[in-house]
Amino acid sequence: MQAVTYEHFGDASVLKLSEIAVPQPGRGEVQVRVNVASLNPVDFKLRSGILRLVGRPKRPAIKGKDFAGVVTALGADVEDYIVGQRVFGSVNPMNGQGACAQFVALDTELVTPTPSELSDEVAACLPVAAGTALQSLADIAHLNQGQSILITGASGAVGSAAVQIACLLGAQVTGVCGAANIDYVLGLGAERVIDYKKGNWLALDRRFDVIFDAAAVSSFAEARPRLNTLGIYINTMPRAALYGSALLARLSSRQRCVPFLLKIDSELLRRLARLAVDQTIVPHIQETVSLAQVACAQQQMEQGQVHGKICVRVVP
């Protein structure tokens, strides 16, 4: 099969379109023909090597995590799926799997059926980005009606899903993004939007119940004065210093600092599918490219030139 692979850490030029063996489903796994994949920043962070302490994908590594497609084969003991069924999900790249490929084989815990109302493009955009927003706001922050939340990166794939979910939960949303995307974030339902080049949200004269630093542009120490007494700060870039802050916050206050690490399972995917079907989450898809264009698209993402998501159409 064709797949976008790399053998060494490096910039986007290490990516190549290769011919590799089709993965076969093991016990409890399904094989899926990928129709559409979507790109996330974690893909280029893995490829560049900056996450090498967290883990190294098996070589040749295959690009991408999120996909939507059709079940083509069942491993032993799989009873909940049938061949021909539409599914979407997210692979674990450490296992030598990747979504920018014609086929993936993965545990049924990492997929869920695609509702007929959703296109493969929309389904493929959901797992990592919207999953991060949903797990952060609903499961960790337990965001409630009337609470206040500040969301950085509010125009990005994670942040825009977070704005949409926060509005659904009845929170008062302040977004932070670039000037070009202010109207987009207001249109998602934010009450107030700050252009990060013109205003510094850390200097605001108010406090929030939740600060969701989706863009990972602050430290807990910087954000803490902007948090209420019982406030919670969530940052999407877990670093050693952040774990230290989390411990300190627990020991010294009623505030919480959470280094976020996404955990995808089929229940999370089902919740995301429901939110997309009722149009609570509507991903912004900037562009759909082919497998041969993935390296170029990823370079654009790394340079901050992408608004929302890039999809990769694997089956023309």
Ligand SMILES: NC(=O)c1ccc[n+]([C@@H]2O[C@H](COP(=O)([O-])OP(=O)(O)OC[C@H]3O[C@@H](n4cnc5c(N)ncnc54)[C@H](OP(=O)(O)O)[C@@H]3O)[C@@H](O)[C@H]2O)c1
């Ligand atoms: N830990 C985890 O499990 C996990 C899971 C998912 C994602 N993440 C991380 O979450 C981050 C966001 O992912 P994404 O897919 O949403 O990326 P993205 O689509 O590229 O969005 C980046 C966002 O950051 C904004 N931004 C840039 N500089 C900023 C600043 N100084 N202040 C405030 N906002 C700023 C951009 O605004 P403009 O475009 O409007 O300028 C854009 O909205 C990435 O670092 C990703 O790796 C972590």
